[in-house]
Amino acid sequence: MNFTDLLSKHAAERPDAIALYDVDHAVSYRALHEEANRLAALLHEQGARSGDRLALWLPNSFAWLAIFLACARLGITVVAMNTRFRSREAGDLISRGRCRWLAMWPSFKGLPFTQILRDIDSSLLSGIEGVLVVGDAPTEPPIPAARMLGYDNMPTAPLPASLQMPAGTAHALVYTTSGTTSQSKLVVHDQQTMITHGHAVARFHGIKTDDAILMGAPFCGAFGFSAALAGLASGAALISSPVLDPAECARQIRQYRATHTFANNELLDRILDAAGDQENPFPSLRIAGFASFAPSLGDLPQRAEKAGISLVGLYGSSELQALVAAQKADAPLSVREQPGGELASPEARVRARDTESGKILPHGEIGEIEILSPSLMKGYLDNEAATQKAVDAEGYFRTGDLGHTVDSHSFVFHARKGDFLRLSGFLVNPIEIEQFIEALDGITACQVVGVAHQGKTVPVAFALADEGSRITEQDVIAHCRASLAHFKIPVRAAIIEAFPVVESANSNKIQRGKLQDMALALLDSAATSKASAARR
Structure with a gap:
């Protein structure tokens, strides 16, 4: 399956169902389908073709999702860019990603996105032919050598009926790994793999068509977009905002009856703070999956339990996609608060390998976690050598994490391999x-x-x-x-x-x-x- 088939199915079967709450703007699946088709026609008219790459430099928004789906229709690979990126990161990613197109929101939050582009060595931006501008256009082109195209422009004609539909194996999205010590790798996933992963996550967490997922992380990262995939795959609603403000998130959970959210523990902690001392402040919220990036959980698990929320630990990576594993919602709190868990796909497998002898370890012994999963990346973009180093001949991904397996389908994460002393x-x-x-x-x-x-x-x-x-x-x-x-x-x-x-x-x-x-x-x-x- 590809994203166009998935979106067409939802639009045909449940056209008026909500696909996205963009802050307080409700977008139906029919409207999302129509917008993706309009943008695809607009980009195609400008010369965008299958195999091209587009750098998507937007916050969470209707435009982000519509542009991604338009690119999927054309067979264009989206290179996801964090809005926090500045000239060094943006220039590196656009250049190494060999991007032909750029989509940006120059006026977002008053941030100097156009100036950031001007601070980049022009040679790194030489491949960009066109800039799709969301919101108010800047007075001067963001990239002087590239033509500027308004997001709201209308194409002169719909997509040609003869335009071939991309295969499920067409590359869809590139994530950047978030390593803290070296240059990030570029991780590419295809359409079928991402949709399959979305279905697996939705089944694991019980996400149905009438549910709603509060987006607790940006679309541009594996953590945020994996949650979005679960919603898109199941036909649920996504609840989003360009800025993750805890008080705004708390309001959206209540107003739109969010049933699930996947966020880091810092945001969840602040959402509970925003709820105050109210008893059972979020009655609709069944599951809150967390990834602990902060130094300590503190009393978050106990506070969530008191608020009637099932807090579950999550595990994932750019290469395997986020939410590849999680704790079960019906497990005791002492288990649910642990990172790792059960693999979301029934077909996935996990093992631990001794870091010195290279032998596969019995359950319970600590070694490097290796995971075989249908959610695995197609590879590192334009870097076959790095891909072969990360994935063995059996298809197991070497995570670089230490932990122990409970059985062939579940494990407990301990630390990054380099963090153990x-x-x-x-x-x-x-x-x-x-x-x-x-x-x-x-x-x-x-x-x-x-x-x-x-x-x-x-x-x-x-x-x-x-x-x-x-x-x-x-x-x-x-x-x-x-x-x-x-x-x-x-x-x-x-x-x-x-x-x-x-x-x-x-x-x-x-x-x-x-x-x-x-x-x-x-x-x-x-x-x-x-x-x-x-x-x-």
């Missing part, structure tokens, strides 16, 4: 140390990294303290020394104001590489101070 010969999950430190009064969050020091790996902690707290590094280390094995005790424990982060489509992710640099600087300064004291 080998301390005094023992493999230690830094989360164990982090959670112990977070239990100390005055500490709100903690991150622990390992660095080489005097010939061995040692743990270094960085903690955020409550406002007004007088907690010190010595307090943290003494707390650990009283209860933890000696090799788990941080050699330094810095109290800092904020963790270094990198922005992604889903959330702000902590840059552990920068924390390691900060840890080395701490150890160097301690060594210098000790040497100076000895000389005195």
